[in-house]
Amino acid sequence: MSKYQYDKKVLKGLTxxxxxxxxKARNAAIEAAPATLPRSVYNANILAKRLHPAVQHCRIAAVVDHGDAKSFTLVPDPEKGTTxxxxxxxxxxxxxxxxxxxxPVCKPYTIRSAPKDALGSENTSYTLTVxxxxxxxxxxxxxxxxKEGDAVDISGPLGDFYYQDLRDAKQVVALAGGSGITPFYSMAAAIVxxxxxxxxxxxxxxxxxxxxxLKEExxxxxxxxGGRVKVVHVLSDEEKEGYEHGFLTAELIQKYAPEGDYSVFMCGPKAMYRFCEGECKKLGLPKxxxxxxxxxxxxxxVNNPDxxxxxxxxxYSLTVDIRGEKTVIPCKADESLLWAMERAGIKAPAHCRSGECGWCHSRLVKGQVYIPAEADGRRLGDKKFGWIHPCVSFPLSDVELSIFPTAD
Ligand code: FES
Incomplete structure (x- = not known):
């Protein structure tokens, strides 16, 4: 055997x-083919469009008032093409x-309802709680x-903050802060x-x-x-029987965490992430x-140490180049380039607003920007060739930017 461990005799047998x-057979098939264009729409493309529509035209079918929040049921608007x-x-x-x-602003909101509520052509809906x-x-x-009856345009479903059995443990501890309950509400509904x-x-x-x-819900x-979803309420400003008091600490996670391996999912304000990440480290959880x-x-x-x-x-001044047409607008050092463009009425592409989806991907033609390391979701090639995410880029000088809005 050679050093590459294959049997040369086998290769010699191939002619x-x-x-x-x-x-010959291929040329004959080409000759015999009709002179019409091949099919241009494939089932895979139809399915991809159903699962990842660029835009979903909706109407508000119902509004529920929760006091300092509201839930909106969105249904498709067939007159505008969404069925x-x-x-x-x-x-x-x-x-x-x-x-x-x-x-013009794009703002991300979790779909709070169960995925099954979206299925079918009748009663298909999403619920957003804001x-x-x-x-x-x-x-x-x-x-x-x-209000009820209003038209609303939304994107297709986005984000990867979902349970993935190849990656996550079979048991999940969710840390929710305030309206950060919405993704876990959807997960609980999907488990049920x-x-x-x-x-x-x-x-x-x-x-x-x-x-x-959404306490009662x-x-x-x-x-x-049937015991697969458990809820523990933790109050920071009140001590009350039947409720935990304080913050989402390592001790509390340990008290309620299931036996064996588990994953921790967090949704809430940034300050909560910093605190809870430290608590996860205390528990020795791997990243x-x-x-x-x-x-x-x-x-x-501006509060980041670096x-x-x-x-x-x-x-500073921000020059925005859209396919050769340039507009110059002001941009404050403590606001993202995306905010500055939206404030000036420029419809800039964006979805997550936090540096992770890549939708706002734009080319930094001139100038310097500050990009927080924790929100820098760019690929190495993007960093090398001057591409940035304006949603998490803050000007450190006058800046010129090429953006690429989509047609819709
Ligand atoms: S909007 Fe998602 S990376 Fe900027």
Missing amino acids: PFPFLGEV EMAFFRASQYVSVALNIDGA KRTEPAYASAHILANW DGTEDFELTILYGSRRSDGIL IEALAEKS RRYRMEMSGDYMGA YPKEQIGKS
């Missing part, structure tokens, strides 16, 4: 002659197209303006209806017992789950065993 006939909602993985989000005082959260420009706009098969223990942090979003799901939902505006870049503090309060 090209049997293949020569193939060329069914795209199926999704429990805890994915859609990016909602808004126009706020003339500024709470006023900082920065409140989008949530305040939605809470004040959206049989779409998902794992066990979920939700440690649900709220300030007080009278302000727990999530408890009803746990009740129906692959805890995950965070990142979609939503990247906030507080942010050049002398930039605070400065303002």
Whole structure:
């Protein structure tokens, strides 16, 4: 045997002659083929379009008021060409197209309902639950303006903050803060209806017992789950019997974590992630065993230890090049390039707003920007050749940017 460990005798036995006939057969088939164009629409493309539509035209079918939040049921708008909602993985989000005082904005919201609710051509729907959260420009706009019958355009389902049995442990501990309950609500609903098969223990942090979003609804799901979904309420500002008091600490995770291997999923404000990541480390969990939902505006870049503090309060010019047409707008040092473009009325591509989806992928032609390391979701090639994500890029000088909006 050679050093490559193959038997040369086998290769010697192969000759090209049997293949020569193939060329003849192929030429004959080409000659005999009709002079019409081949099929241009394939079943795989039709399915891909159903699962990943660029836009879903919807109407608001129902609104439920929860006090400081509202739930909106969205149904397809066949008159505009959407006849069914795209199926999704429990805890994915859609990016909602808004126009706020003339500024075109895309904002991600988790689909709170069960994936099965999207199936079928009748009663196909998504539910989004929106709470006023900082920065409140989008949530305040939605809470004040959206009403039954209104038209809403949303993207297809996005994001990878879902349960994946090849990657995640069969038992999941969810750490939810406030409206961060919505992805876990969808997971719980999917476990109850049989779409998902794992066990979920939700440690649900709220300030007080009278302000727990979707409390009765999530408890009803746990009740129906046959023990596969458990909910533990944790109050930071109130001590009350039947509730845990304090924060989502390592001790609390350990108290309620199942026996054996488990994954931790987190959804809530950025401060909660920093705290809870430290708690996961205290428990000795390997990095692959805890995950965070990142979609939503990247906030507080100027507070990062590596942010050049002398930039605070400065303002620069941002030249935006769209297919050769240039517009110059102002951009504050502490706001992302995406925010600056939206404020100036430029419809820039975006979905997650947090550096991870790559939808806003644009070319930095001139200038310097600050990109927080924790939100830098670019590939190595992008970094090398000057591509950035404007949703998490903050100007450090005058900047020129080429953006590539899609036709819709
Ligand atoms: S909008 Fe997702 S990376 Fe910028």
